[in-house]
Amino acid sequence: MPQNHQVLLDNRPEGEATAANFRLVSADTPALQDGQVLVRHHYLSLDPYMRGRMNAGKSYAAPQPLGEVMIGGTVGEVAESRHPKFTAGDKVVGMGGWQEYSVVDAGQPGALRKVDTTHVPLSHYLGAVGMPGVTAWYGLVKIIDPQPGQTVVVSAASGAVGSAVGTLAKTRGARAVGIAGGPDKCRYVTEELGFDACIDYREHKDALSLSKAVKQACPDGVDGYFENVGGMCLDAVMLRTNAFARIAVCGMIAGYNGEPIPLQYPQLILSNRLRVEGFIVSEHMEVWPQALQELGQLVGTGKLRPRETLAQGLASAPEAFLGLLKGRNFGKQLVKLV
């Protein structure tokens, strides 16, 4: 069996996460038992939710145990199979974690899923046609439910989730406005992703200044907001909401380090009769088939062309992950392992 490199969570961050929280080790891959499959990972997904798992405190999910392989989505190829439904060479999606190989009990529901790479590149099953895409779909379709002509704003618009939110909003006849960090990302959001406008939050030092830019970009107000960030962006957009606007809360990246991020204007929830709803896509498995079908078609037909940032080799995963938390990636952050 091949040598398997792995990244473990070595210790928990105090404040900001650092590379010293992780440890790279090498291990033998165990021999397969009946019903198991050995997967060679081609790509590892890096996602903001992982930062939450690094903390010990109670959150919606159990914390990542110390000394174990970091959790994470993976796509790859079956290297060896002792399960009747899988054959060497099959392309598969799973939760293999931060390592080069994984041994999977393939009969466990949801553990491993075969995918078709005819029209959709394998890596996109970790992005637009995977968990981030379904996240976008759930928040946009099930919470915001935009009507034609309404305005939908999304923060972290150039990211894996945000880019799908914009495309899904446009296909429903809504106006899509992004918020992103820096002129390059904003240009990408409007020119390549087809958003109607994009606001560079780095040009604004407070919520009131950002809010003026939101007003300019949304002359008819905001009917739906897909929140990937929290903090200043949420305040700024809430100030421009129309009556009965819906806010889907998907990410609060500003708060993962434990610092307080108060919401400045909660009275707007009443005066604008807002609905603000937090969600976690893994709790809504019933929508995945419908969502993946639409997302696969959008990617297959070129209507959604997600961008990826690739880090090379497992050892680069910690630094790539820390960069993601600081917004240094461009689109979906992956680690290429082969």
Added chain:
Amino acid sequence: MPQNHQVLLDNRPEGEATAANFRLVSADTPALQDGQVLVRHHYLSLDPYMRGRMNAGKSYAAPQPLGEVMIGGTVGEVAESRHPKFTAGDKVVGMGGWQEYSVVDAGQPGALRKVDTTHVPLSHYLGAVGMPGVTAWYGLVKIIDPQPGQTVVVSAASGAVGSAVGTLAKTRGARAVGIAGGPDKCRYVTEELGFDACIDYREHKDALSLSKAVKQACPDGVDGYFENVGGMCLDAVMLRTNAFARIAVCGMIAGYNGEPIPLQYPQLILSNRLRVEGFIVSEHMEVWPQALQELGQLVGTGKLRPRETLAQGLASAPEAFLGLLKGRNFGKQLVKLV
């Protein structure tokens, strides 16, 4: 025609509202035209929403115009009628404002409604079987939708809205926990209204302290919260919410004077997958018949025994209203005009 005393909004508050914002005047009541009805008001309703109308700024409703009679719900008796559907002596509910008499275009939809006082005292049509009761009903039934065994918390629990929320929650098999100001109100909430517990927020100087009391009173966590107050109460209860809890935002009295009341822990919206929804009952007229029927039965059968605080005479309305904003009333605040 009788002399009519009226309270006008004379000038807008800067910060806290004061008696000097109002002006008492006397006017003739005009002669009736065809289709009009003269109503002699027996009771005037005082409600927190009126504070919002006193401001010039944009809110969900147009500001109260200066120099005009303050808006307000009234119950009374038809003194004279030139409308075929109304007869002198009919008991009616309307929006007569802060005055002793009103002339109503009775054919206008919703302007005037006859009520039956056989089982329900006339004044309760301004409280438990009126707008505050329907407000309680909408937030509890349509937003919180408590399941048997779940825990519902309501702030301002001894008030007109809060008391109805508790009774409606109990009839649905939920545990009802109130928050109120002072030992007398808390005793009333548990002993007379039948809540399972009540927390005196005045014993707590910050949200974390209040939150510990919420934990004690809600050993299984909070599944629904009916918010009449905002500020510290909202922070304290949010910290104790269970996954998928619903928060109906009905009032943010702490913010009416324009001071900032940030929400301290918005990340809980995500980590606990909360739904936070603001609403205004007048925008949901479709539920009024169903809600009023249930509320009328609860009052008629003695299951809901709302308390009232009566101020005597129109001239007492401004001070009674300012007292309401400071929580000096006990139950529904009314002005008795006859």
